[in-house]
Amino acid sequence: MMIRPATPSDAEGMKAVHDEIFAAGLRKSPGDLAQVRANYIDAENRIGCFVAVDDEGRILGFQSLRHSWADNPYGVAEGWGIIGTHVSPRAARQGVGSGLFRATLAAAKVAGLENIDASIGADNALGQAYYEAMGFRTYRTTDGLVCKVYRVDQT
Numbered sequence: 673m674m675i676r677p678a679t680p681s682d683a684e685g686m687k688a689v690h691d692e693i694f695a696a697g698l699r700k701s702p703g704d705l706a707q708v709r710a711n712y713i714d715a716e717n718r719i720g721c722f723v724a725v726d727d728e729g730r731i732l733g734f735q736s737l738r739h740s741w742a743d744n745p746y747g748v749a750e751g752w753g754i755i756g757t758h759v760s761p762r763a764a765r766q767g768v769g770s771g772l773f774r775a776t777l778a779a780a781k782v783a784g785l786e787n788i789d790a791s792i793g794a795d796n797a798l799g800q801a802y803y804e805a806m807g808f809r810t811y812r813t814t815d816g817l818v819c820k821v822y823r824v825d826q827t
């Protein structure tokens with residue numbers, strides 16, 4: 673498995689990951705190419721967006737880190753980062769998410785971030801377990817969401 677920054681040619685593969693997560697019942701909507709481009713690849717507030725790729729070049733998962741934006745739907749404070757993680761169920765529990773977070777954390781440090789928010793569905797036990805394992809801790813709960821923070825050590 674290789675971890676590298678996402679490029680425009682990854683859009684189809686990232687959409688396919690969303691489709692696979694949706695098919696497994698772990699996501700409310702299927703993939704959308706325009707949304708993948710707007711929210712991850714071309715996002716203005718992008719700090720980092722990394723893909724995990726297998727030996728054949730197929731995308732196993734991706735993780736995005738963006739600067740919090742005004743009126744974001746999660747109510748995350750300005751100056752924080754907002755993370756999202758998407759791993760195909762066919763590659764689950766093989767260290768893909770952990771590998772992605774190593775790259776994301778390095779990008780967070782370069783960007784000088786102190787706090788990263790992960791807003792996870794209250795019914796998403798595996799998402800919560802994953803972020804907890806990465807070192808995130810719950811700091812508030814709201815509207816069916818469990819919001820966890822990772823305090824980035826900038827020393």
Ligand SMILES: CC(C)(COP(=O)(O)OP(=O)(O)OC[C@H]1O[C@@H](n2cnc3c(N)ncnc32)[C@H](O)[C@@H]1OP(=O)(O)O)[C@@H](O)C(=O)NCCC(=O)NCCS
Pocket residue numbers: 693698756757758759760763764765766767768769770771791792793796798799800801802803805806
């Ligand atoms: C949550 C998700 C990102 C985990 O990715 P992953 O590649 O399977 O994670 P890893 O294999 O790196 O697991 C890292 C740790 O997370 C925890 N974890 C991951 N999956 C878990 C599960 N199904 N049950 C319990 N703990 C789990 C474990 O502590 C694991 O370490 P271990 O395998 O050594 O015990 C992935 O399942 C996913 O994309 N799910 C659908 C979308 C989603 O829920 N995104 C996150 C919330 S918005």
